[in-house]
Amino acid sequence: MSTLEGKVLVAQGGGPTAVINQSLVGAVLESRKFPQVTRVYGALHGVRGIIDEDFLDLTEATTHNLEAVGNTPSSALLSTRDKPDQAYCHKIFEVCKAHNVRYFFYIGGNDSADTCRIVNREADEAKYELRVIHVPKTIDNDLLVTDHCPGYGSAAKFVAQAFAGANLDNRAIPGVYIGVVMGRHAGFLTAASCLARMYPDDGPHLIYVPERPVVKEKLLADVKSVYDKYGRCVLAASEGIVDPRGVAIATQFTNGEMDSHGNVQLSGTGALGDLLSAWVKNNLKIKRVRADTLGYLQRSFLGCVSEVDQFEAREVGEKAAQYAIWHRLDGSVAIRRTGDYSVEYFLTPLDTVARESRGMPPEYINEAGNDVTDAFRNYIRPLVGSLPQMARIAAPEVARILKK
Amino acid sequence: MSTLEGKVLVAQGGGPTAVINQSLVGAVLESRKFPQVTRVYGALHGVRGIIDEDFLDLTEATTHNLEAVGNTPSSALLSTRDKPDQAYCHKIFEVCKAHNVRYFFYIGGNDSADTCRIVNREADEAKYELRVIHVPKTIDNDLLVTDHCPGYGSAAKFVAQAFAGANLDNRAIPGVYIGVVMGRHAGFLTAASCLARMYPDDGPHLIYVPERPVVKEKLLADVKSVYDKYGRCVLAASEGIVDPRGVAIATQFTNGEMDSHGNVQLSGTGALGDLLSAWVKNNLKIKRVRADTLGYLQRSFLGCVSEVDQFEAREVGEKAAQYAIWHRLDGSVAIRRTGDYSVEYFLTPLDTVARESRGMPPEYINEAGNDVTDAFRNYIRPLVGSLPQMARIAAPEVARILKK
Numbered sequence: 132m133s134t135l136e137g138k139v140l141v142a143q144g145g146g147p148t149a150v151i152n153q154s155l156v157g158a159v160l161e162s163r164k165f166p167q168v169t170r171v172y173g174a175l176h177g178v179r180g181i182i183d184e185d186f187l188d189l190t191e192a193t194t195h196n197l198e199a200v201g202n203t204p205s206s207a208l209l210s211t212r213d214k215p216d217q218a219y220c221h222k223i224f225e226v227c228k229a230h231n232v233r234y235f236f237y238i239g240g241n242d243s244a245d246t247c248r249i250v251n252r253e254a255d256e257a258k259y260e261l262r263v264i265h266v267p268k269t270i271d272n273d274l275l276v277t278d279h280c281p282g283y284g285s286a287a288k289f290v291a292q293a294f295a296g297a298n299l300d301n302r303a304i305p306g307v308y309i310g311v312v313m314g315r316h317a318g319f320l321t322a323a324s325c326l327a328r329m330y331p332d333d334g335p336h337l338i339y340v341p342e343r344p345v346v347k348e349k350l351l352a353d354v355k356s357v358y359d360k361y362g363r364c365v366l367a368a369s370e371g372i373v374d375p376r377g378v379a380i381a382t383q384f385t386n387g388e389m390d391s392h393g394n395v396q397l398s399g400t401g402a403l404g405d406l407l408s409a410w411v412k413n414n415l416k417i418k419r420v421r422a423d424t425l426g427y428l429q430r431s432f433l434g435c436v437s438e439v440d441q442f443e444a445r446e447v448g449e450k451a452a453q454y455a456i457w458h459r460l461d462g463s464v465a466i467r468r469t470g471d472y473s474v475e476y477f478l479t480p481l482d483t484v485a486r487e488s489r490g491m492p493p494e495y496i497n498e499a500g501n502d503v504t505d506a507f508r509n510y511i512r513p514l515v516g517s518l519p520q521m522a523r524i525a526a527p528e529v530a531r532i533l534k535k
Numbered sequence: 536m537s538t539l540e541g542k543v544l545v546a547q548g549g550g551p552t553a554v555i556n557q558s559l560v561g562a563v564l565e566s567r568k569f570p571q572v573t574r575v576y577g578a579l580h581g582v583r584g585i586i587d588e589d590f591l592d593l594t595e596a597t598t599h600n601l602e603a604v605g606n607t608p609s610s611a612l613l614s615t616r617d618k619p620d621q622a623y624c625h626k627i628f629e630v631c632k633a634h635n636v637r638y639f640f641y642i643g644g645n646d647s648a649d650t651c652r653i654v655n656r657e658a659d660e661a662k663y664e665l666r667v668i669h670v671p672k673t674i675d676n677d678l679l680v681t682d683h684c685p686g687y688g689s690a691a692k693f694v695a696q697a698f699a700g701a702n703l704d705n706r707a708i709p710g711v712y713i714g715v716v717m718g719r720h721a722g723f724l725t726a727a728s729c730l731a732r733m734y735p736d737d738g739p740h741l742i743y744v745p746e747r748p749v750v751k752e753k754l755l756a757d758v759k760s761v762y763d764k765y766g767r768c769v770l771a772a773s774e775g776i777v778d779p780r781g782v783a784i785a786t787q788f789t790n791g792e793m794d795s796h797g798n799v800q801l802s803g804t805g806a807l808g809d810l811l812s813a814w815v816k817n818n819l820k821i822k823r824v825r826a827d828t829l830g831y832l833q834r835s836f837l838g839c840v841s842e843v844d845q846f847e848a849r850e851v852g853e854k855a856a857q858y859a860i861w862h863r864l865d866g867s868v869a870i871r872r873t874g875d876y877s878v879e880y881f882l883t884p885l886d887t888v889a890r891e892s893r894g895m896p897p898e899y900i901n902e903a904g905n906d907v908t909d910a911f912r913n914y915i916r917p918l919v920g921s922l923p924q925m926a927r928i929a930a931p932e933v934a935r936i937l938k939k
Contacts, residue, residue: 147707172933186933199926205703207928212708229936296835299609303551304616308831327837400812401805401828408804424805426827427712431700433731434923435838519838522603524611529576529590532633 134167135260135459137233139452141189142174142181144239144246145212146270147205148282149289149436150444151238154266155208156201157448158236159189165456172232177211177239178246182222186230201445204431214242220249228259234455238266238448241274244463245485251461262455265463265481266447270430272319273488276479277465281447284440284514286313286429287323290367291518293425294327298334298365299521305363306419307354307411308334311404313429314369315379316341317490320429322503323511324367329521334365341371342490343500345380350407351414353501358417370403370424380406400424437515443474450476472513538571539664539863541637543856545593546578546585548643548650549616550674551609552686553693553840554848555642558670559612560605561852562640563593569860576636581615581643582650586626590634605849608835618646624653632663638859642670642852645678648867649889655865666859669867669885670851674834676723677892680883681869685851688844688918690717690833691727694771695922697829698731702738702769703925709767710823711758711815712738715808717833718773719783720745721894723915724833726907728771730919734927738769745775746894747904749784754811755818757905762821774807774828784810804828841919847878854880876917 139162143151155173162171171189174180187208189197200207215223223246227235235250237243244265254261267274270286290312301308312321318340325338336357339345345368357364373379381403404422411420447464454460462478469475495507543566547555559577566575575593578584591612593601604611619627627650631639639654641647648669658665671678674690694716705712716725722744729742740761743749749772761768777783785807808826815824851868858864866882873879899911 143707147704173928173930184933184935184938187928187930188933189928189930192928192930196926196929199924200928202923203703203925203927204700206707210707226937230933292837292839293832295837296608297831299607299837300551300831300835303547303610303614400826401809405805421831422804423830423832424828425832427701427704427825428697428827428829428832431704433696433699433703433925435696519606520603521607521837522600523607524577524591524593524596524604525600526577526591526593526596529588529592529634531588533630534588 135233136167137169137231139168139171139234139236140174140181140227140232141171141208141236142177142238143206143208143210144177144237144243145210146430147210148268148270148430149204149285150282150441151205151268152203152207153201153441153444154238154268154281154448156197157445158266158451159197160194161449161452162234162456163190168234168456172230173208176209177213178215178219178223179211179213181226182219184226204433215246215249217249220246221253223250224253224257224261227261233261235261235263236266236451236455238268240269241484241486241488244481248481248485251481262459263461263481264451264455265484266451267464268444270320271314271317273317273490274484275487275489276463276483278468278474279466279514281440281444283319284437285435286320287511288437288515289429289432289435290320290323290425291326291515292435294324294335294365294367295518295521297423298327301334301363301365306421307358307364307366307417309366309368309404309407309420309422310335311368311370311422311424313425314341315371316488318342318369319491321367321369322491322495322507323515325503325508326511326515326518330523332361335367336361336364337366337501338503339368339372339501340491340496341369341373343496344375344377345372346375347410351410354411355415358415368403368407439514439516446476454478539637540571541573541635543572543575543638543640544578544585544631544636545575545612545640546581546642547610547612547614548581548641548647549614550834551614552672552674552834553608553689554686554845555609555672556607556611557605557845557848558642558672558685558852560601561849562670562855563601564598565853565856566638566860567594572638572860576634577612580613581617582619582623582627583615583617585630586623588630608837619650619653621653624650625657627654628657628661628665631665637665639665639667640670640855640859642672644673645888645890645892648885652885652889655885666863667865667885668855668859669888670855671868672848674724675718675721677721677894678888679891679893680867680887682872682878683870683918685844685848687723688841689839690724691915692841692919693833693836693839694724694727694829695730695919696839698728698739698769698771699922699925701827702731705738705767705769710825711762711768711770711821713770713772713808713811713824713826714739715772715774715826715828717829718745719775720892722746722773723895725771725773726895726899726911727915727919729907729912730915730922733925736765739771740765740768741770741905742907743772743776743905744895744900745773745777747900748779748781749776750779751814755814758815759819762819772811843918843920850880858882
């Protein structure tokens with residue numbers, strides 16, 4: 132097979148993750164090995180940097196620098212919330228052509244996959260060979276086809292460590308603790324809080340995800356039941372939980388700010404946590420109720436990474452370069468689970484991943500809709516790996532002398 | 536010197552920290568070495584567990600278990616918000632006497648030191664020899680006499696890692712990011728966010744602490760100035776920031792819930808962050824404004840510990856046992872900085888630590904009241920130690936072809 136000589140262009144889109152730069156570094160270092168690759172460019176601020184021709188020449192970055200960048204959370208090439216339409220994608224293609232870009236790797240979610248799909252079609256129609264690979268990343272874990280998404284395992288680890296600590300805190304000073312976790316439509320990240328449990332009475336005792344409507348009275352009954360049993364309660368809720376009409380509970384109380392995709396702002400505000408707090412305080416007459424919104428720390432906290440996630444994010448980047456440059460293929464890199472725990476990578480057509488998303492399958496959520504199942508625990512445990520040590524004191528009680 | 540035979544009693548009070556169990560384990564393991572110590576008891580739920588005689592016999596805990604407990608955040612003996620008065624302290628003393636407790640170690644903040652002081656006096660007046668040692672802990676770092684408090688370094692590290700990640704995130708998707716940090720009267724913890732900076736344009740760009748009143752118009756001008764310069768802004772604010780009248784800004788918008796010390800609830804609600812967010816949105820017309828309240832994660836997140844803090848927390852626990860059992864002294868264990876960085880421990884009278892607290896000294900805050908000084912950076916850096924690696928891409932820009 133004759134080789135296709137030209138440049139590689141890499142960009143990162145959407146919300147950052149803790150390991151998104153592993154994918155970048157994997158794609159760049161692998162691309163630099165191929166003699167037909169004349170240069171490796173990085174576009175700043177995603178697709179916006181392409182149409183603005185804001186490129187860095189990553190061929191001249193040192194390997195040491197790139198390795199350090201790989202360990203850094205959040206998009207090193209910066210990001211964008213732009214969602215390109217046909218005309219935007221046409222401009223992307225024109226810039227690629229002008230710079231003799233022959234390989235385009237876009238690291239992002241389903242919107243990014245859709246951009247890849249349209250740009251790819253533009254190039255085909257113009258009979259300009261441009262190999263386009265979508266490299267998956269999202270903390271929401273909501274992409275189709277792939278078993279799971281790079282970025283999810285590390286965010287899930289953060290959530291697990293956050294709830295493990297919050298549970299210990301809540302046990303030391305009892306009350307109701309509510310933790311609001313990112314996830315507009317998919318509950319995968321909130322569900323990861325289940326890993327915080329070690330002893331049978333450990334929280335989170337209740338987990339609510341967007342896939343199952345939340346009935347206020349039912350939630351309050353759940354909290355009361357846990358509180359009556361343990362004298363405390365830790366509750367995990369997705370920011371995107373909906374009422375039985377399907378309306379997000381948080382949106383009923385925000386100012387309704389929309390992003391460029393027409394989505395209402397759910398993150399970066401404590402409103403849902405404070406609302407759930409008020410529900411519990413006002414209806415159950417429990418005095419000590421605290422709500423934390425885990426916020427942006429979930430996706431960017433420095434120094435909380437799942438090793439498996441880190442490796443896989445690196446490998447999907449490398450595979451992008453291999454599929455495009457060795458095999459001259461287009462598609463989205465996906466992960467297939469082959470054992471417990473082993474995976475293989477494969478390429479799936481761009482239109483199988485573009486635009487659409489998935490939520491948690493029903494078998495991962497318990498019947499009452501307030502917890503996860505063993506099936507989910509088996510699914511997530513290898514993606515997060517081991518958590519830092521924690522232990523309770525194992526010592527006998529002492530007989531009372533004054534109060535018998 | 537004749538030895539004093541009897542039991543050791545240890546308890547933990549107030550808000551947990553990431554290393555509070557190191558102090559517990561240090562005190563317990565050291566106490567178990569002395570032949571005159573007949574048993575080592577741990578009171579559950581702080582002083583409340585003492586008057587209820589809820590004790591665990593820590594003499595029978597394995598060393599391995601205790602070491603694992605030491606690495607676990609949050610009070611392993613559980614905690615209380617009870618603030619004992621004279622009558623309560625008398626009951627504590629009565630229980631100590633009934634169980635032949637001769638050494639009482641209470642790990643906590645200035646309220647715990649005050650409890651130690653009163654119990655100690657009760658015993659003196661009853662001519663019952665009871666050696667009482669206060670072991671310092673607080674993430675607020677607001678105890679008198681000591682150079683710094685065990686628990687602070689680890690919480691400070693969490694804050695630094697949180698802002699390091701938030702800064703990278705804000706750089707990737709620009710806007711205004713507001714992070715609200717714990718600290719009712721002392722800004723030490725919020726000030727620790729300065730360690731997140733690496734490059735000159737890194738955030739947090741603005742740091743507000745309770746020691747200096749916040750004028751709304753001044754804060755908005757600060758944000759505007761940073762935003763105009765960098766196209767983005769990361770702001771760190773203490774939950775306890777006050778207006779020029781000295782009224783906490785957060786309390787003007789909460790439901791006014793008081794704890795048993797008469798303090799209004801500032802944590803466990805997103806209200807202050809949302810308020811500051813609204814200030815910026817409404818006055819500066821900046822669209823993307825996000826606020827996170829770091830909440831309980833700051834003091835309990837599993838797996839974020841400063842090594843120096845961990846060692847020192849262990850040592851103040853050990854020293855408590857040594858001062859009491861070898862030397863038959865009472866007091867509060869304190870840390871003196873002797874070099875850069877080296878420390879020594881000493882015992883300070885209980886009444887020098889009890890009740891009162893300290894804020895940041897003026898030389899740690901810049902003149903404009905919106906940042907810290909080099910003096911503070913030199914103070915805090917060794918307490919937190921090194922942070923996880925982060926790096927930006929170092930690569931040249933590419934010349935534009937279409938847009939010249």
